[in-house]
Amino acid sequence: MVGLATTLGSGAMTNSIADLKEADVLLVTGSNTTETHPVIGMLLRNRARFNGSKIIVVDPRKIDLVEEANLWLQPKPGDDIAWLNGLAHIIIKENLYNKPFIDQHTEGFEAVKEKVSRYTPEFVEKITGIPKDQLIRAARMYGSAKNAAILYCMGITQHSKGTDGVKAISNLALLCGQLGKPGSGVNPLRGQNNVQGACDMGCLPTVYPGYQGVGLKELRDKFESHWGVSLSEKPGLTVVEMSQAAYEGKIKAIYIMGENPMVTDPDLSHLKKAYAKLELLVVQDIFLTESAQVAHVVLPSLSFLEKDGAFVNTERRVQRVRKALNGPEGAKADWEIICDLSSRFGYSMNYGNPEEIFEEIRKVTPQYAGITYARLESGGIQWPCPDASHPGTPVLHKGRIVRGKGLFVPVDYIPPPEVPDRDYPFILSTGRDYYHYHAGSMTRKVRLLNEMCPESLVEINPSDAEKLGINEGGRVRVVGRRGDFVSKVKITDKVSSGVVFAKFHFAEAPVNLLTNTVLDPESKITDLKVSAVRIEKC
Amino acid sequence: MRMTINGRAIETEEGVTILQVAQQNGLRIPMLCHMESLIPTGSCRMCVVEVQGLENPVTACNTQALDGMVIETDTPKIRELRKEVLQFFLVKHPLDCPVCDKGGECDLQDYVYEYGIQKAEYQVEALAKEYKTYSTPAIKYHPNRCILCSRCIRTCREIVGREVLDLKETGFDTRVEAVRPERCISCGECLAACPVGALTENISSIKGRVWQTKRVSTVCGYCGVGCNLEANVVGNRMIKVTTKEGLGTNNGVLCVKGRFGYEFVNSPERLRTPLIRDNGKLREASWDEAMTYVSTKLREIKEKNGPDSIAGLASARVTCEENYLFQKFIRAAIGTNNIDHCARL
Numbered sequence: 001m002v003g004l005a006t007t008l009g010s011g012a013m014t015n016s017i018a019d020l021k022e023a024d025v026l027l028v029t030g031s032n033t034t035e036t037h038p039v040i041g042m043l044l045r046n047r048a049r050f051n052g053s054k055i056i057v058v059d060p061r062k063i064d065l066v067e068e069a070n071l072w073l074q075p076k077p078g079d080d081i082a083w084l085n086g087l088a089h090i091i092i093k094e095n096l097y098n099k100p101f102i103d104q105h106t107e108g109f110e111a112v113k114e115k116v117s118r119y120t121p122e123f124v125e126k127i128t129g130i131p132k133d134q135l136i137r138a139a140r141m142y143g144s145a146k147n148a149a150i151l152y153c154m155g156i157t158q159h160s161k162g163t164d165g166v167k168a169i170s171n172l173a174l175l176c177g178q179l180g181k182p183g184s185g186v187n188p189l190r191g192q193n194n195v196q197g198a199c200d201m202g203c204l205p206t207v208y209p210g211y212q213g214v215g216l217k218e219l220r221d222k223f224e225s226h227w228g229v230s231l232s233e234k235p236g237l238t239v240v241e242m243s244q245a246a247y248e249g250k251i252k253a254i255y256i257m258g259e260n261p262m263v264t265d266p267d268l269s270h271l272k273k274a275y276a277k278l279e280l281l282v283v284q285d286i287f288l289t290e291s292a293q294v295a296h297v298v299l300p301s302l303s304f305l306e307k308d309g310a311f312v313n314t315e316r317r318v319q320r321v322r323k324a325l326n327g328p329e330g331a332k333a334d335w336e337i338i339c340d341l342s343s344r345f346g347y348s349m350n351y352g353n354p355e356e357i358f359e360e361i362r363k364v365t366p367q368y369a370g371i372t373y374a375r376l377e378s379g380g381i382q383w384p385c386p387d388a389s390h391p392g393t394p395v396l397h398k399g400r401i402v403r404g405k406g407l408f409v410p411v412d413y414i415p416p417p418e419v420p421d422r423d424y425p426f427i428l429s430t431g432r433d434y435y436h437y438h439a440g441s442m443t444r445k446v447r448l449l450n451e452m453c454p455e456s457l458v459e460i461n462p463s464d465a466e467k468l469g470i471n472e473g474g475r476v477r478v479v480g481r482r483g484d485f486v487s488k489v490k491i492t493d494k495v496s497s498g499v500v501f502a503k504f505h506f507a508e509a510p511v512n513l514l515t516n517t518v519l520d521p522e523s524k525i526t527d528l529k530v531s532a533v534r535i536e537k538c
Numbered sequence: 539m540r541m542t543i544n545g546r547a548i549e550t551e552e553g554v555t556i557l558q559v560a561q562q563n564g565l566r567i568p569m570l571c572h573m574e575s576l577i578p579t580g581s582c583r584m585c586v587v588e589v590q591g592l593e594n595p596v597t598a599c600n601t602q603a604l605d606g607m608v609i610e611t612d613t614p615k616i617r618e619l620r621k622e623v624l625q626f627f628l629v630k631h632p633l634d635c636p637v638c639d640k641g642g643e644c645d646l647q648d649y650v651y652e653y654g655i656q657k658a659e660y661q662v663e664a665l666a667k668e669y670k671t672y673s674t675p676a677i678k679y680h681p682n683r684c685i686l687c688s689r690c691i692r693t694c695r696e697i698v699g700r701e702v703l704d705l706k707e708t709g710f711d712t713r714v715e716a717v718r719p720e721r722c723i724s725c726g727e728c729l730a731a732c733p734v735g736a737l738t739e740n741i742s743s744i745k746g747r748v749w750q751t752k753r754v755s756t757v758c759g760y761c762g763v764g765c766n767l768e769a770n771v772v773g774n775r776m777i778k779v780t781t782k783e784g785l786g787t788n789n790g791v792l793c794v795k796g797r798f799g800y801e802f803v804n805s806p807e808r809l810r811t812p813l814i815r816d817n818g819k820l821r822e823a824s825w826d827e828a829m830t831y832v833s834t835k836l837r838e839i840k841e842k843n844g845p846d847s848i849a850g851l852a853s854a855r856v857t858c859e860e861n862y863l864f865q866k867f868i869r870a871a872i873g874t875n876n877i878d879h880c881a882r883l
Binding site for chain 1: 674675676696697698699723724725741752754755756757758759760761762763764765766769771774775776786787788791792793794795796798799800801802803805807808809810811812813814815820825828829830831832833835836837839843845846847848849850851852853854855856857858859860861862863864865866867868869870871872873874875876877878879880
């Protein structure tokens with residue numbers, strides 16, 4: 001998000017799901033779309049099969065979408081900037097770039113041209129293992145497409161250099177003028193139902209709702225007058241920084257609403273120690289999650305089926321969530337709990353229903369100003385929607401890049417912080433399964449989904465399995481620098497030799513005991529996709 | 539181009555089927571094998587219409603509309619033909635509507651009723667086909683009820699792209715079979731496509747007829763696609779999830795989690811009361827006690843260590859309204875910007 005905010009002026013998906021249909025070429029990278037965003041995955045398959053759209057998959061794993069792809073490039077995890085710069089190199093060298101667009105809508109082109117000049121196909125092949133003729137084919141396919149869209153997900157961003165990866169992607173789209181029209185753009189697929197909404201609402205340490213910076217006096221004044229208190233100008237801490245600060249004794253209390261860091265966060269044993277030092281850990285959730293089990297106070301809340309409100313999907317579409325059921329007696333909606341707590345704490349909050357809260361959101365969030373519950377009755381609206389007669393914005397950057405000029409930012413390939421060595425010869429990468437979701441708090445309580453995917457399976461290449469003498473279904477201990485876990489094995493050529501892959505839904509096989517907490521300096525995202533490990537038979 | 543349907547002059551653009559023109563003009567033509575998002579096959583023949591100048595009726599779903607066509611969609615002759623079509627479906631389709639999950643929202647049942655068929659003229663004792671397991675435990679397969687419209691097969695191929703299903707055998711023995719069960723992803727698109735009760739959901743033990751069920755239109759709570767779905771509720775129990783063509787970005791499509799992943803909501807493990815840790819163990823507490831505890835403790839910590847010693851984690855799982863209030867609480871009430879959520883995880 002930080003990457004795109006820097007280069008384009010808005011961190012969200014530039015285009016809409018439906019307008020992917022207009023794309024002649026779809027470059028999909030770091031997104032196992034058919035498993036993590038299945039309905040978009042189906043759309044991609046359909047376009048490839050029945051409408052002649054070309055798909056380029058760039059992924060260390062042989063994901064299912066590869067079977068629909070015209071081209072599959074297989075870099076090692078963590079090598080994204082190398083091949084992205086390589087594509088830019090070829091596109092410039094072969095004059096496939098969009099000069100009028102660059103002249104009119106961008107700045108900084110020369111710096112990137114200079115930077116990528118050393119990323120020759122040969123150089124990129126040496127780093128990533130992608131054969132140079134494949135890279136050239138991919139560059140020509142993307143570079144000569146009428147409409148080309150890039151889709152990416154955590155495979156790009158969850159690295160200590162993730163922000164640079166995003167900038168490299170943005171460079172590519174700017175280079176070819178693939179912005180501001182249907183079937184194009186830079187499209188980060190958001191992983192969770194309302195992650196876009198949580199960001200929009202200012203649940204980030206540096207911005208108020210609507211991405212209005214806490215450091216800007218004018219904006220702080222605005223919120224101070226709306227909320228009737230004085231506000232801190234000091235940027236806050238991110239998730240991983242919070243647990244570090246807790247470990248150091250600087251943070252004394254953490255209040256968690258509807259998350260389960262004890263499964264999803266990196267370096268879990270460190271996190272557990274950090275939480276143990278807290279004077280107060282409050283967890284508000286629908287189940288006694290792994291995080292709730294270590295809390296001082298647990299507050300029972302309601303699920304999305306039991307309350308009204310709005311979610312925002314990956315394409316910035318604000319949609320109404322409606323109450324279908326009464327929740328368990330004794331549980332309360334999160335908003336009711338917060339109102340009660342805040343009022344007891346001394347800052348009164350009185351709202352009769354979620355719509356009243358939404359009306360306040362509209363007042364302080366310019367992108368939401370034109371959205372009302374009444375309008376949402378006839379379908380979702382994509383922000384920005386500045387006034388009540390505005391239809392919403394399916395395609396960002398139309399006619400003009402939000403930032404004014406799209407900014408080319410030169411970025412360099414730097415090897416990931418953890419590279420395999422003699423003691424830890426494998427790269428462990430992590431991700432999701434089709435049948436489960438995130439911490440598994442919900443899906444692991446669904447009989448069918450557990451039946452379909454009952455337990456953790458670590459994927460390992462057949463040649464590595466043979467070397468280690470491991471059989472299909474056998475158990476291994478995956479040992480990293482920060483911890484280890486035991487899991488069954490699945491032998492598959494989905495992963496290349498030297499790489500193992502595990503899914504993080506399983507509290508009993510906690511992959512995140514191993515993952516590292518090295519942060520991207522800008523986005524503060526951690527490198528969940530590359531950890532060095534060894535595999536022991538057990 | 540201009541054409542006439544049921545005596546009405548209609549203007550339309552080129553390149554559409556007779557069915558599309560009719561639908562655009564609010565005229566209903568019955569159909570069983572066709573769905574808007576599938577390539578039309580014209581196999582069920584329920585959508586037959588008469589076109590002036592043509593000797594035989596044509597199927598509206600896959601016949602191109604042409605300039606000057608004069609079309610009748612509901613003549614006595616056409617109604618007779620459709621009755622015959624329905625009679626042929628009833629040769630094998632058991633009349634077990636009272637025990638069928640689909641009763642009340644079955645296209646075949648509705649057409650049989652609409653066309654006034656009193657009796658299945660040619661019904662043979664249905665071959666007691668062996669119950670065949672399907673490609674997913676989420677769905678029950680009742681081969682006897684299948685009318686071979688192939689909507690399930692085509693949906694799996696054209697929408698989902700998995701090609702799990704195909705027709706096997708020929709003639710009277712023709713049946714749908716999961717020929718590539720290993721490719722099934724249990725998305726249930728075949729179930730949603732089935733116009734009769736040949737495929738039924740095998741998840742909820744509680745059932746409800748359509749008129750007993752409350753259908754609430756909402757958004758899926760899993761990934762970021764934001765599929766629109768309908769929560770089907772009987773009493774206060776979720777019994778299934780449905781959706782329909784034209785609804786939301788997903789346009790009637792769902793995945794396994796969206797369609798079948800709702801069971802957690804009825805789970806006996808749901809939290810029902812606040813808990814407070816006492817001597818190392820969590821014990822039940824009243825809301826008043828828990829809220830007093832939290833607010834007092836937060837105030838103490840704030841007074842002793844300053845607002846920046848407190849942090850909040852919001853959630854990508856709760857609503858915008860709740861996230862807004864939460865960050866407002868952390869910023870305005872506590873007085874710190876230590877607010878984040880798991881966007882990066």
